[in-house]
Amino acid sequence: MEFFCYILSNKNRTVLYVGKTRDLRTRLQQHKKGVGAVFTKKYNCYELLYFETFKTGSEAWQREQQLKRWHKEWKWNLIKDKNPDLKEIKIETIKLEIDANNMRYNGSKDPETSSGLRIIPAIDIIEGKCVRLSKGDYNTKKIYNENPLEVAKEFEAHGIQYLHLVDLDGAKSKHIVNHKVLEQIASQTSLKIDFGGGLKTDDDLRIAFESGANQITGGSIAVKDPETFKSWLTKFGANKIILGADAKDEKVAVSGWLEESKEELIPFIQSYQKEGVSYVICTDISKDGMLEGPSFDLYRKILEDCHPELVEGEVGNLKLIASGGISTFDELPKLAELGCEGTIIGKAIYEGRISMKQLEGFILNN
16 A cells, blocks of 8 residues: 655654645645655555655755665654644654665554544454444344455545454454454555454464554453463553453453453453553443443543542553444544543444444544
8 A cells, every 4th residue: 555755854843744645745746845755555564665856856865865864763753733734634643763774664653642532443253254243242243244354445445544353253262263354454454453352372462463463452361361461561562452341230341241250340440550551442341232322421430530640559541442332423522522542433334323424524633
């Protein structure tokens, strides 16, 4: 996948606008300054193809040499630009690390500087097919598409940047099963994927990351084998490991929601905040797949009780991702107002309650 970067630089700051190649070339012509760099994405790596400029050829050459001199230890930590002239362009905060030897760029969302509610569609997989369940009951399985890659590409075509991919076979069998689906989507789209379901061992995690996951979600493992989950946090960091805290009557549910633990939801989340967890996906199982609206009160309670000032020890801000029950577009601003960092949307998309055009507009305006 090819995309275009428009760079404006001075001594103090570099601003990078990211968007579709055709849109940004037009902007570059209008501004008559800066230099454009065209990249292609291969797996999780951005490879530089060529530079473009609308100044003189010599200046373009000078900029390329300058970029080559900024080697590995130099990073661009970029922020969203508020220039109203560029508002309609999809602008993303990313981090680029320049490798002087082969001009390859490792790109990722910078969670510390991103803002607004992230829209994260869900694809749940059983036997390689895109399905949805109601209240986590495998007997309610409904197949929406036999080709998950097709669904993922449709999401991407409407400006979606993130995907929640769940291996329901893996959750049931307690080991990773549908990693080939993950690999296919990761290699053929630019979606940033968080992957969950059946991740129980270091080998499961290795397979998930090697198959293209940007993040993994661990739920059952955090309840049943906390030492392993903590070791993943230590090894990979809080930006890679998401805590799955799925709730039934404010108790944590595990094993694809087939079992209910004795863990109380809020203390469970707080305990992992102390271990360094930043991202938490919380699904109210009673709401999941029912199209009855999300658990606003539950999310409000989590955000209040897990505020850093109320948790013993030094902990960071909780990035809560709401999941389950989303049924209308109007619920999204309410989740943002509550303070949720993101929301996972499943059946509301597949049943046509929320259109892709609505989501595309929401993303562009947030």
